[in-house]
Each structure stands twice: as C-alpha cells, then as structure tokens.
Amino acid sequence: MPIFRAPVEDTLFVLNDVLGYERHSNLAGFSDASPDVLEAILAEGAKLAENVMHPLNRVGDLEGCVRDDDGSVATPKGFKEAFDQYREGGWMGLAVPAEHGGQGLPYTVHSAVGEYMSSANMALMMYPGLTQGAIAALLVHGSDEQKATWLPKMVEGAWTGTMNLTEPHCGTDLGLLRSKAVPNGDGSYKISGQKIFISAGEHDMSDNIVHLVLARIEGAPEGVKGISLFIVPKFNLDASGNPGTRNAVSCGSLEEKMGIHGNATCVMNYDEAHGFLLGEANGGLKAMFTMMNEARLGVGLQGLAVSEVAYQNAVAYAKDRLQGRSLTGPKAPDKKADPIIVHPDIRRKLMTMKAFNEAGRALLLWTALNSDIAHRSEDEAERQAADDHMGLMTPVVKGVLTDKGFEHAVMAQQVFGGHGYIEEHGMSQFVRDARIAMIYEGANGVQALDLVGRKLGLNGGRAVQAFFKEVGEFCEANRADEQMAPYTKALKKGLNDLQAATMWLVQNGMTNPDDAGAASTDYMHLFGLVALGYMWAKMVKSAQDKLAAAADGSAAFYETKLVTGRYFMERVMPETAAHLARLSSGSATMMALPAEAF
Ligand SMILES: Cc1cc2nc3c(=O)[nH]c(=O)nc-3n(C[C@H](O)[C@H](O)[C@H](O)COP(=O)(O)OP(=O)(O)OC[C@H]3O[C@@H](n4cnc5c(N)ncnc54)[C@H](O)[C@@H]3O)c2cc1C
Numbered sequence: 001m002p003i004f005r006a007p008v009e010d011t012l013f014v015l016n017d018v019l020g021y022e023r024h025s026n027l028a029g030f031s032d033a034s035p036d037v038l039e040a041i042l043a044e045g046a047k048l049a050e051n052v053m054h055p056l057n058r059v060g061d062l063e064g065c066v067r068d069d070d071g072s073v074a075t076p077k078g079f080k081e082a083f084d085q086y087r088e089g090g091w092m093g094l095a096v097p098a099e100h101g102g103q104g105l106p107y108t109v110h111s112a113v114g115e116y117m118s119s120a121n122m123a124l125m126m127y128p129g130l131t132q133g134a135i136a137a138l139l140v141h142g143s144d145e146q147k148a149t150w151l152p153k154m155v156e157g158a159w160t161g162t163m164n165l166t167e168p169h170c171g172t173d174l175g176l177l178r179s180k181a182v183p184n185g186d187g188s189y190k191i192s193g194q195k196i197f198i199s200a201g202e203h204d205m206s207d208n209i210v211h212l213v214l215a216r217i218e219g220a221p222e223g224v225k226g227i228s229l230f231i232v233p234k235f236n237l238d239a240s241g242n243p244g245t246r247n248a249v250s251c252g253s254l255e256e257k258m259g260i261h262g263n264a265t266c267v268m269n270y271d272e273a274h275g276f277l278l279g280e281a282n283g284g285l286k287a288m289f290t291m292m293n294e295a296r297l298g299v300g301l302q303g304l305a306v307s308e309v310a311y312q313n314a315v316a317y318a319k320d321r322l323q324g325r326s327l328t329g330p331k332a333p334d335k336k337a338d339p340i341i342v343h344p345d346i347r348r349k350l351m352t353m354k355a356f357n358e359a360g361r362a363l364l365l366w367t368a369l370n371s372d373i374a375h376r377s378e379d380e381a382e383r384q385a386a387d388d389h390m391g392l393m394t395p396v397v398k399g400v401l402t403d404k405g406f407e408h409a410v411m412a413q414q415v416f417g418g419h420g421y422i423e424e425h426g427m428s429q430f431v432r433d434a435r436i437a438m439i440y441e442g443a444n445g446v447q448a449l450d451l452v453g454r455k456l457g458l459n460g461g462r463a464v465q466a467f468f469k470e471v472g473e474f475c476e477a478n479r480a481d482e483q484m485a486p487y488t489k490a491l492k493k494g495l496n497d498l499q500a501a502t503m504w505l506v507q508n509g510m511t512n513p514d515d516a517g518a519a520s521t522d523y524m525h526l527f528g529l530v531a532l533g534y535m536w537a538k539m540v541k542s543a544q545d546k547l548a549a550a551a552d553g554s555a556a557f558y559e560t561k562l563v564t565g566r567y568f569m570e571r572v573m574p575e576t577a578a579h580l581a582r583l584s585s586g587s588a589t590m591m592a593l594p595a596e597a598f
Contacts, residue, residue: 002313002426004054006046006116007361009557012039014362015112017542018535019369027376029095029104038109045113048089052082053120060123060262061429065203071250073202073264079124083205086117087157092128096135100147101155107375111301111368115361118305122433123262127160127200129298134161134212137291141229141279149241150210150231159208163291164195164232164268172446174285175223179215179270181230181277191215191232191275194252194267197440201266202234202251208243209234211268212291213275214284221282229284230275248273259432292441293394297367299441300397303405304360306434310412311353313427317416318346340415348571349415353408355536355568358561360401362535367393388463392455393531399447399521400528402437409434448520451527452505464502471495471534478537483544487537490569494530497576501526504584518587526579533573540565 015021016035025031033041056078063076086092095110096102110132117125135154138147153159170176179193191213195201202209211232220226238244248271255265279287318341322332326342340346370393373386413420413427420427438444456464475492478484501523509516543561550558 001058002054002309002430003316004050004120004309004312006042006049006119007308007357008039008042008046008116010358010361011042011112011115011365013542013557013561014365014539015108017546018362018538019366021108021369024106024369024373026378027106027372029106029376030372032103033105033109041105041109042112042116044089045091045116048085048091049113049116049120052085053117053124056082056124056262057121058426058429060121061259061433062261064261065254065264067202067251067254067264071202071252073204073251073254073266075203075205075264076262079127079262080205082121082124083127083157086128091117092131092157093135093155096139096151096155100135100139100151106369106372108365108368108372111297111364114298114301115305115308115364118302119309121262122302122306123260126260126263127203127205128157129295130163130200131157131159131161133163133291133295133298134210136294137212137229137278137287138231141287146231146276146278149237153208154210158206159210159233160200160203160206161210161212162198162200163288163295164198164201164211164213165288166195166197168194168196172443174214174227177214177216177227179213181215181217181228181275182272183217184274187276189215189217189230189275189277190272191230191249191270192272193270195270196267197255198266198268199263199440201264201268203264207235211249212278212288213270214288215270215275217281224285226282227284228281229278229287231278232270232273232275236274258435259429260436293390296394296398296441296447297364297371299437300399300401301364302437303402303434304357304364305405306430306437307353307360307401307405307408307412308357310409310427310430310434311350311357313425313430314353314412314415315341315350317419317425318350321417346415349411351564351567352572353411355564355572356404356408356532358539358564359532359535359568360404362539363393363531364397364401366535367397385466388459388466391458392451392463392467395447395451395455396524396528396531398441399444399451399524400532402434403444403525404528406431406434406438444524445521448524449517451524452509452516452520456502456505467531468495468499471530474534474537478541484537484541487540487565487569490573491530491533491537494526494533494573494576497580498526498530501580501583504580508586512587514587514591518590519583522579522583526576526583529573529576529579533568536565536568 060076066074093102094105095107098104181189181191183189213230213232214227216226217228235243236245236247250269252267252269319339321340322337323340326338331338331342370386370389374383374390377383409430413431416427419425475488478488539561543558547558
C-alpha cells in the first residue's frame, strides 16, 4: 500500500521564506490567510488528503467508474463520501470571492493544498478541479444573472462542472468543431453534437452537472472565429432555480483508459439540449481560455503531485530493500545486505526527483502568487507584470512539470525493480495516472508551440525580457557572495543558453517556421530548467539566511536545501547546453525525409 505525507513544511518554507507571502498582505484575501492561518489551512488540507483521499486512490484504480444502461455513472466506492467531506470543508470555494459564496482566500493557498490533494488522489480531485475551472469561466464571462443562477451551488460543490471541447475529429484544432447551436428565439439555444473524452461528464457525486460546451451558432463563420461557449446543465432548472426536468444531454459510453480510472471520461451526446450563451457570440475560444489557463496550471500541478508521491514511495522502499553492498564498504554490517539507498545510482534517482519536486513546488506557487497579484493588486503596473508572468509560465508549468512528472513516476518505479511493475505496490498506477497530464489540456507539444509561437513575441517580448532581467539581476546581486557562487554561476550559464536559444529563434523562426516548430519542445524544457534553477537559487539564498540565524534545531532542513540545490545545479542544470545544441541544429534534417520514408 503506497504511503503519502503532505510536504507542509516545504510549502511553508517556499511561501514564507522564499516568496515573501506576508509582503502581499495588502492584496484582497491575503490578510484573512495570515501566516498562522495559512499554516492551519495547510495542516487541515494535509489531513484530508492523507486520511480521506489517499486511501481511496487504489480503490479508484481497481474499481473504476461504471456506466449503467440508463446512462448513469457510478464512481468508485467511497468517492462520493470523500467529495462530500471536501465540499463540506469549504475547499471548493477556497479562492472564490466571498460575494459568490467562496472564502476569498488566495489562489496561492488553493494551489498549495491542491498539490496535496492531487498527490493523494489525482482521479478524485479532477471532479472538483473541473468545477473550479468552470467557476473561473463563469466569474469572468457570466452575466450577473448567470453568476447568481449557477455559481452558489457550484461553489458549494452541490453542482459540478465540466469543459466540453473535444470531438472525434477535432482535438488540438478546435477550428474543425462541428457541434451546433440553434437559437430558440428566447435567448436560449438548442445544442447538438457529440463530445468525447469529457472528464467528469457524468457521475453520482453531485445534484447537477453544469457542462460548458463549445459549439458553432448556425450561420457563424468557419474556423475558430465562429465558436461560442454555452452553459448546458444536466438538469434544467425549475422556477425556483432547482434541478428539474432532465436536459437532452447524456453519457453514451465511458472510455476504457490507461489510468485515472476513478475519473469518468465520457462520450457526451447533445441532442437539442437546452443551453445558454456564456460570454459573447463567436467569442467562445477566448472564454474557454480563461478556464484553460487555470486548468493548465492545475494539470502542471498534477505532474508535480504525482512526482512527489512517487518519490516518497521510492524513498521508503530504498531505505527498506536490502540488496548488495555499498561500493565503499558495508553500511549495515549487522544485516545480510545494505539497503539500496546506499547505491549511487539509486541516489541519483532520488536526488533528481527531490531536486525537481522542491523547485517545481516553488515554481508553481510563484506562478499562483502572480495569478493572485494579477487579479487582486490595485497597482496597474504590478498587475500587468504579474499577468505577463502568468501567460509566459503557463505553458512551461504545464509542459515541463507534466513531462517530468511522468519521467519521475517511471524513475520512482525503477527504484522498486521488478516489484515496481507489480500492481500491488502502486507504482504502476502513478505511471499510468501521470501519463495523461502530458496529453490533456493541450498536448505538451502544443504547449511548447504556444510558448515559442505566441508567448515569446507577445507585446514585443515584454514578458520574456522581464524574466531574463529578473534572473540576470539576481545573479548579479549575488555575484560577490562566495557561498552563492556555485549556484549563481550555474544559473547564469543556463540563462546564457536560454538567451542564445531565444536569439536563435528570433533569427531563424520567422524566416522558416519549421525551425521554430522543431525547436519548441527543447526550448520549453530549456526555459523550464532556468525557471527551476532560479527557484533553487532563491531557495538556497533563503536557506542560507535562515541558517545564519538558525538556533532552533532547524538547521538540518536548511542544510538539506543547500545540498539539494547544489545537486540540481551540478547534475540537472547542464542539460540546458544539450537543449541549446539540439534546437540550434534547425529543422532541415528533421523534415528532410518524405512521409513515405517512415
Ligand atoms: C483521459 C482524457 C481526459 C480528457 N478530458 C477532456 C475534457 O474534460 N474536455 C475536453 O474537451 N477534452 C478532454 N480530453 C481531450 C484532450 O484535451 C485531447 O485529447 C488533447 O487536447 C489532444 O487532442 P487529440 O487527442 O485530438 O489529439 P490531436 O489533436 O489529434 O493531436 C495528435 C498529436 O499531434 C500533435 N499536434 C496536433 N496539432 C499539432 C500542431 N499544429 N503542431 C504540432 N503538433 C500538433 C499533438 O501534440 C499530439 O501529439 C481528454 C482526453 C483524455 C485522454
């Protein structure tokens, strides 16, 4: 049975010491989550994740969801009760403004707790996760009446939400979308079409399901410019606003899939279902993007969350499993063999995962904090800078944290040897669950294209220049600090590689777009390494400051940070050079062969 302990101490270090959480107490909601309240919230979230969500992870994997002939879907045993505890605890609306029934607390806090919950049970947490995405879209694009109608019950968790983009012939390229909306003449629409792969599309955990559906209004232009977003509930509301008659939307079948078995992935059939336009006609993609940006950060979080729980299990196994002797002489002479944690190659795996998880957590929380600043600051310049950061980092967080999340789930499985391949140890589930995060919410190749093709050049490169400046200034400010030198030197080298790659893209990507496409995944990972490296440099700086003042027995925590940061700089950061070399070789060889040669 896998174990899980929420890394609360580490989250608090990142928020309080590295990101200066308290400095933002002027932002709405932050003073309600002062550092001591924050600690209490994280502790409560940790308890729910460890004691309620985590024990159901394997149950969900083994049982999966079951569709009845009438189209209803049963979730695994215990899921509904766990979800009830989640919503009764107010977790659904933690970061939703109080005027809509939420607690108005920082999104940063929501993200911190979200990591614990997803480590504990990724499939279960997708039900509230999609609801929170739908709430975000309604908050931004809903009319006052729509907000009053749908939000209170969704924020309470009595109703859940979904996002319906994908159709059988239309995934990445939403311009191909065929679902149709015909005006009823009273402001509502009849929605028809088939959507596939819809997460949480049908289940037994809530009284109503609010589907957000992309469809084309009759006569609208072809392509992405003719797409609109609609609210289509499972149950139409009666005169008092309660679920009444059944709407013409149903789950035609459940996908049988590799992982996240506890989450219902549905084929949804809309047969002249009653729907309401959300946002502007033909402005559906923009409206959906509100939901998708939040959802992309949420998926990046899933990558980190699985990497963390897989790592924790690998550590426990490596301390317990006895095989062979240490290369430098027995470390457990009283036993017949040493625990495998003595072997450098096992250490390599554990340190790689540890170094990634801690920096990934910092990157994610830094981005979440910027989301709070972008939405809550009263200072326009500050809001803009934070929004720039969010836009730039969203594809990096999604693409890099999920690619690495999967890689590390496999790495953790490898620590178990053959036992990792056997289902009962739970490592196989982590691998299978982590795999989807690289695909949905825009496959990672498309995230890389978003970064290279859209985000880099936006507003004359303002966001990327600001990032380069911030990292460069950090290195410069700490140049004379001998203790920081090993970290800042490696970070500066990574930054130089990233700047060279950016310059290469500027010079080549415009004249030959295939060069930009061929470079994109390497560029995204190079960017991610520098962002993670910057997080490490900042964490090390904070740890050194704390160590200088530490007289409270907490030195070991900070000393561990220094070593782990050093490992990242020595063993992970050098990969920037390989990414730069690869991407600057261009697209010629990659594209040279005709399709028949494959
Ligand atoms: C378990 C699961 C849950 C899901 N949940 C939802 C959900 O709740 N709602 C929803 O709407 N959808 C959902 N999806 C759908 C998911 O978002 C899509 O599968 C994903 O966006 C990719 O679309 P596709 O599968 O059609 O692949 P395609 O678009 O056919 O892409 C195939 C491959 O080609 C690449 N590619 C495509 N176009 C380009 C391009 N222009 N340049 C370079 N590479 C390109 C992609 O990166 C990918 O690797 C889910 C999918 C799964 C498997």
